[in-house]
Amino acid sequence: MNNLFDLSGKTVIVTGGGSGIGISLVHALADYGANVIIASRNVEKCNNVLKEIESKGGKGAVVQLDISDEKSVWNLVTEVLERFGSIDVLINNAGISPFMAPMEKVKIAGFKKIMDVNLIGALQCAQAVSEHMIARKKGKIINVSSSASTVSMEGLGAYSITKAALNSLTKTLAYEWGKYNINVNAIAPGFMDTGVADFINHTDESFQSVIDRTPIGRTGKAEELKGSIVFLASDASNYLTGQILYIDGGAGNC
Template sequence: MLEKLFNLKGKTVIVTGGSRGIGETMVKALSEVGANVVVASRNIERCKDVVSSIEENGGNALAIELDVGSEESAKEMVQQTLDHFGSIDVLVNNAGISPFMSAIEKTKPSGFDKIMNINLRGALLCAQAVSEHMISKKSGKIINISSSSAAVPVKGIGVYAVSKTALIQLTKTLAFEWGKYNINVNSIAPGFMDAGVADLVQDLDGFFDDILHRTPLGRTGKATELIGTLLLLTSDASSYITGQTIFIDGGAGNC
């Protein structure tokens, strides 16, 4: 029974922003448990490198160039996936940016728009793009990658935190509206991990000291520590879980 609950063999999973950081960790883990994986991001060459690595280990993968801020690009990603694998079972909205550090009073509208376009609007566009297929087959799972900064403000990344907070509300809204189609929508909120952290954050004096001070486990996380929750939410084991956000942050966001 347990093997069936967590079995992803033959399932097709799209991971946006899957060519680096925690996205790369996720697609490789999903492939290891038998899923067909789609690696989608702006950097098609990096996507191809990840796909090659997966195929060398016996997995099935497809690289797709994606601009999550473009409705047309999101729809093309879905069509290419259906043409190649025939179905889509899971969408992981992982693509996101935090391109600058800024106090809120100094944040320019253009910077706000850039972050919202990728982190929030991009997730909505990709969810909408897969919705027709999932609604028609009356099944599907969508996982949005939020952040523990959605729960606890972090100095210098206020707009990023706002976008990730809004993503949690989008998760609840999609879960509420699409539950009647047997589509589960949940989110994962990682803390600061050993992969995918922007250089501008890593280079900021005292930034991680403040994070670790408020983290009960006293350390940053490992990208691989997301995998258990990812497998839960992508598999049949989470068939009665929807509208939820699971924080994987060493307790920083909830203690």
């Protein structure tokens, strides 16, 4: 059974791996033997995470990435292939929620910015690795969605819409690329102790309402995503594709 989850020798790209839940994902993948490419605009933060995994015997590298810039995305893929020879897994973790506003007050420019990162950026990254994965007839893509894609909360509408679209992208790519033996799935965390929850005052009535309708009765911890990401990145999930795995204490599905 241990071999099913072994990531030794596999090269995994984690976008947005220098902050938020990305840090936990990087640690989990490195703990199971992967060469983890930590990609983000903030190289300093990425280097700090790299030092953390290397201190435990993990392996990886840092590549600067602007996920909204197509050229930057393709440069990432080219550099990783030149240095490591393959890309086994792409984790589209980079995402933003820069503001909270009811939909009638959402600025179109702000909405476009969120779409550029949360949806178009994920598609650009998937397209960039697809040529290599299709040629190899092997690969895994994991999108980081959110339970907000199905659970409404006032002020998070723009963010929620982009994540709902990301769910649809996940299923579309899974359907189209299944013939190339490429698995495409997503994890959809609920409100965790980092990430989008950083933008929300935990004392807000609206936030408390989310906790109240969560069967487990609390927010999640970023470390509670580790098992799911290793599962989806490893051979243990080879016959799983097109799935959205909600890790939200039951808030969106109970």
